Amino acid sequence: MLGGVVMAVLLGGGGFYAAWSGMILGGASDQSAEGVAPGPLTGIAFVPLETMVVSLGADSNSRHLRFTAQVEVADSAAADVTLLMPRILDVLNSYLRAVDTAAIEDPGAMAKLRAQMLRRIQIVTGEGRVRDLLITEFVLN
Template identity: 65%
Template sequence: MSEPLAEDQPPARKSKLPLLIGLVLALLLGGGGFYAVYAGLLFGAPATADAEEPELEPLPDIAFVPIAPMVISLGQGGSARHLRFTAQVEVTTTHEDEVTLLMPRILDVLNGYLRAVDVRDLEDPTALIRLRAQMLRRVQIVAGEGRVRDFLVTEFVLN
């Protein structure tokens, strides 16, 4: 005969020991991984708070000579528009006084060039790079070779 099923007995309980072991191992491995990365054992040099600052190179021997703000009238008749323009000339400090002395000639060249440029060219956002290069070349010719290093446009407002 077969034995009757015991309905009185509760089902067998599963052990929570594997879950507990897995949790402890996960914490240990996570902590070990964090320490290995933090200490620099895995990825590069150790992270220290008092790391050496990189030595900076000294700035080149330059000076900036400001160009007085210019308002240039553009167009003809009733459709006249204006351009407000400000710039600075980058020079070496040895040539700063010479370029400052030549500023009236530089203003005259820039004023003549900007008045001759078509308004459509001034409205084009990408034209500023070309205009800047043209103005730099003209200022270099007026100031003499080797005196002017760069030309920086600081304000260019067209109304």
Template identity: 60%
Template structure:
């Protein structure tokens, strides 16, 4: 009986060492695989996800409409913080006049949207891409399809 207990005690540390070694090897392999997937762009995270290729446009086919800078009060419940936002719209050359005419509506849509965004989203640098896409979609609804190509954010400062 005493011999069985001594044999059992000797087997347990060896089993623990094997389990620890297998766990360590799996952690290294899975960590390396995750790093490779993120680094190679298989997963939409990290630096590779934020660098989208720039669209190639001929300089003659591009026009810009500058939007007036917005200073948006984030309210007393958010510590009386402010967001300073400035942007330009990349528009079709034939649509410059009509988009310029709709600038007050565009500024109203942007002001309403940015006022509704949570402070956590505004503070997160990676959320600017998502915010820009949301703002562009709202601008395209106001101006009509085929008028505005892109929204170029020139200033985004949270005080």
């Protein structure tokens, strides 16, 4: 019996030390925090889109959508994407005018709309130029 108590105390103490020192549960080590510093971001650029005010479809009772975004591009493609900006704005304007107001008001709509707009931008600019669409303003009046 005494052997069981001693064994329990030793195992309990060993478990406490292992958890306290970070051997278990992945505690942060001072060495790992010092060794890796994030490098500078390179090869990335953001091209701002002009703010768009789009009147929505016929059933919208003169409702408007105010939309602002930025396009994430490879640094080398920023000039090309800027040159194609009139086409990008045209395709977004055409798409947003065709979207039903009820679809915009849906809580899950933002992800779907963003994916649709990004795909249209990628078609206009050509594959590999545009990485992402970052929506910074999306207000329905």
